[in-house]
Amino acid sequence: MSKKIVVPFGPQHPVLPEPIHLDLVLEDETVIDVVPSIGYIHRGLETLVAKREFTEYVYVAERTCGICSFIHGMTYCQGVEQIMDLEIPARAHYLRTIWSEYSRLHSHLLWLGLFADAMGFENLFMNSWRLREFVLDVLEETTGGRVIQGSCKVGGVRRDISDEKLAAMAGDLKSFETELSDLSEVFLHDDSLKSRLVGVGTLSRTDAYDLGAAGPVARGSGVAIDLRKTGYAAYRELRFEPATESAGDCYARCAVRIRELFSSIDLIRQAVETMPEGEIEVKVKGMPDGEYFSRSEQPRGELVHYLKGNGTKHLVRSRIRTPTLTNVPSLVKMLQGCELADVPVIVLSIDPCIGCMER
Amino acid sequence: MGYFEMAKTAIKTVMSRPATLMYPARPGKMTTLSRGHVVIDVSRCISCGMCMKKCPAEALCVDKEAKTWTIDRLRCVVCNSCIEVCPVHCLTMEGHYSSAVLAHSGLETFTITYVKPERPKKNESGEPAEA
Numbered sequence: 001m002s003k004k005i006v007v008p009f010g011p012q013h014p015v016l017p018e019p020i021h022l023d024l025v026l027e028d029e030t031v032i033d034v035v036p037s038i039g040y041i042h043r044g045l046e047t048l049v050a051k052r053e054f055t056e057y058v059y060v061a062e063r064t065c066g067i068c069s070f071i072h073g074m075t076y077c078q079g080v081e082q083i084m085d086l087e088i089p090a091r092a093h094y095l096r097t098i099w100s101e102y103s104r105l106h107s108h109l110l111w112l113g114l115f116a117d118a119m120g121f122e123n124l125f126m127n128s129w130r131l132r133e134f135v136l137d138v139l140e141e142t143t144g145g146r147v148i149q150g151s152c153k154v155g156g157v158r159r160d161i162s163d164e165k166l167a168a169m170a171g172d173l174k175s176f177e178t179e180l181s182d183l184s185e186v187f188l189h190d191d192s193l194k195s196r197l198v199g200v201g202t203l204s205r206t207d208a209y210d211l212g213a214a215g216p217v218a219r220g221s222g223v224a225i226d227l228r229k230t231g232y233a234a235y236r237e238l239r240f241e242p243a244t245e246s247a248g249d250c251y252a253r254c255a256v257r258i259r260e261l262f263s264s265i266d267l268i269r270q271a272v273e274t275m276p277e278g279e280i281e282v283k284v285k286g287m288p289d290g291e292y293f294s295r296s297e298q299p300r301g302e303l304v305h306y307l308k309g310n311g312t313k314h315l316v317r318s319r320i321r322t323p324t325l326t327n328v329p330s331l332v333k334m335l336q337g338c339e340l341a342d343v344p345v346i347v348l349s350i351d352p353c354i355g356c357m358e359r
Numbered sequence: 360m361g362y363f364e365m366a367k368t369a370i371k372t373v374m375s376r377p378a379t380l381m382y383p384a385r386p387g388k389m390t391t392l393s394r395g396h397v398v399i400d401v402s403r404c405i406s407c408g409m410c411m412k413k414c415p416a417e418a419l420c421v422d423k424e425a426k427t428w429t430i431d432r433l434r435c436v437v438c439n440s441c442i443e444v445c446p447v448h449c450l451t452m453e454g455h456y457s458s459a460v461l462a463h464s465g466l467e468t469f470t471i472t473y474v475k476p477e478r479p480k481k482n483e484s485g486e487p488a489e490a
Contacts, residue, residue: 052415059415059438127368130378137388144392144452150438158443159392182368191361 002028007340011040015118015344018354022347026340034335036328042358049318054080054288054309055154057318061305064320065356066147067110068298070103072305072320072356073152078232079294079307080154080315084286090234090276092156097234098169098271099139099149100296101264106135107299108257108264111351112187115254118348119196124186131183134176138169156281163275170272173265180265184258197251201334201346204248213330214323215301216260217350220253222246227297238270250349257351260299287311298323300351324350324357389454394437396457399428403449404471410441410450426471432457433465 005026011019019040025033048060062073074096081088113128136146142161143149151158161169187193203213208221218225219242226242228235243259245252288309295304301323308317327350334346372378380387389395406428408421418434419441421427442450 053413056413056415056440059436059440063436121365123365123369127372130372133378140388140393141390142392144390144394144439148436148438150394158439186364186368189361190364194361 004032009343009347013344015114015348016352017114018352020347020352020354022335022343024335024340024343029340031335031338031340031343034332036332038328038354038358040358041355045359046318046320049307049315051314053313054315055284057315058153059150061318061320062148062150062152064359065322065353067107067353068103068300068303068356069147070099070149070152071296071298071303073149074100074233075294075296075303075305076307076318077152077154078296079292079305080288080309082292082294083288083290083307083309084154084284086155086282086284088156088282089279091160091278092280093234094271094275095157095161095280096152097238098161098268099143099151100233101268101271102135102139103149104264104299105261106132106139107351108261109135111257111299111348112183112254115345115348116187118344119193121193124183127183131176131179134172138172141165142169153281155284156279158281160280166272166275170269173268177262177265180261184261187254187258194251196342196345197254198247198249200250200342201338201349202247202249203330203334205246207333208248208330211329211333212326213301214326215298215351216253216256217301217327217330219244220256221248225302227295227302230295232296234271235267237274238267240267250345253349287313288315291317300324300353300356301327320359322353322356322359324353327352328357391454393454394439395453395455396432396437397430397435397441398451398453399430399469400449400451401428401469401472403447404428404473405447405449405475406471406473407446409444409446413440413444415440427468428471429466429468431465432460432467433462 007024007026009022009024010016011021021037023035024031045060045064049057052060058073058076061076062069064072109128109132113125116124116128139149140146143151143159203221205222208218208223222244224242224244240263243256243263245255289311291308293304293306295302304321306319307315309315331350338346406421406423411419411421415438416434416436418431420429439452442452
C-alpha cells in the first residue's frame, strides 16, 4: 500500500472563482478522501436583519449573492409577503418570473464559461461570456442594474416593463437562442470535452438523494426536484418540465444546465405572451408578525429564507440556506476515488457559490 | 468530427467585429435606468433626513444644524433607496459611475443652500407680504 499524502486545494486556486478549502487525501494520484473547510468570507448579512427595516433589508438580501441576486431578493420578499398576508398583483408575479429566468440564463452562462475555463478551453469560455453579455444588457435596460437588479420590493416590483419592450425582448431571444444552440453543440458533442466529463465525478441517484443534493446536481443524478414546480411567482401558470439526466457525472450536470437554458428561454416567452395587465405593487401596511420558510429555485438549486418577525419594523431572525451548502456533502462523495487532475472540473461541476453560502 | 465542434463559432468570431468596446475611446453602454452615482440638488434639499434613515448601507449623513449633506462614496451601494424616499425629489441618479476615490477620502460633503420660504405674513393693510 502506498503512502497517503494530503494536498491542500484552495482557497486560492486558479480555477476557483471563490474561496473554499479542500484537503485532498491522496494515494498516488487518486483522491481517497476530502476534508472541506469554509469560513473565509463570512459577512454576517443575516445579523443585519435586526438593524435594517424589513422594507430596506431586501437590498441587503439581494447582495447575499453576486450572481443570483434577484432570486435572493424575491425569496425574501415572498417570505415577508406571506407573513403579512399580502396578495401581490399578477403582473408583479410575471415580472418577477421573467427576471428570475433571465438571472438563471446569466448564471448558467457564467458557469458554462467558468467550466470551460477550468478545462482550459479559453475560446469556449469567452464565447459563453459574450453570450451572457446579451442577458446582462437586457437586465440593465429593464431594471437599471446588470448584476444587482434592485427591482423587487415587499409588495411587488419597483419597475414595470412596457409591452413594446416585452415584445422586443421576446424577439431578441430568437437570435440569442440560435447562438446558444451553437454553443451547446460544443459542450455536448465535442470529443475533447466529453473525454474530460463523461464518467468523471459520478454521483448515484441514491447518494444524491441521501446527501441532500440540490438543483442541477440532484437533477443530473436523476432526482427530479425543481422548486419551480411548487408554483411560486407565476410558475404555476407556465408549462415546463424539470430537466433531468440519469448518468450523474460531470457531463450530465452540464447537460442539465444546458437544457435549463432552453427551458428558461421558453418560460420567458410564455410569460411575455400571457403577461396580465394591471398594477405592479400593493401598499404595505403594518409590520410583519410571524415566521415563514420561503423557498425558491436558484440556478444552483433550492434556496431557503427563514424569516421571523415580532410586529416591529425590524425582523428578529433571518436564516438563509443556499444550495451550495447542501451540495458540499455530494461534492465530497464525488471526489472520493477520482484522479487529482479531475478535481478542478468536479469542484466546478457543482457550481460553487461560496459568497452566497457563507453570507 | 467531434473535435471541431468549436470551429464554426471560432471562424465566425474571427470574421466579425470584436465583442468588446475600446473603452474609453468609445463610451461604455448606458441605459436610462442605469445606476451610476447619486447626485443632490442642494438648492432643493429640505434636510428632512429621510434618505439617511432609509439608506441600507448607512452611507448618508444629513446634518440639520450645519446644513450639510454628506455621502460616503465607498459605502454607497447605489441601490436607489434614497431617491425613492426623497419627498422633494432633490436626489437623482446619474448613469455614469463616480470617479475612483481612495480609502478614507470617499466622503463628499455638500452645503445645503435651500432657504425655507417665510410664511407670507398678513400686514396691517391685509395684503400678504412678499416672501
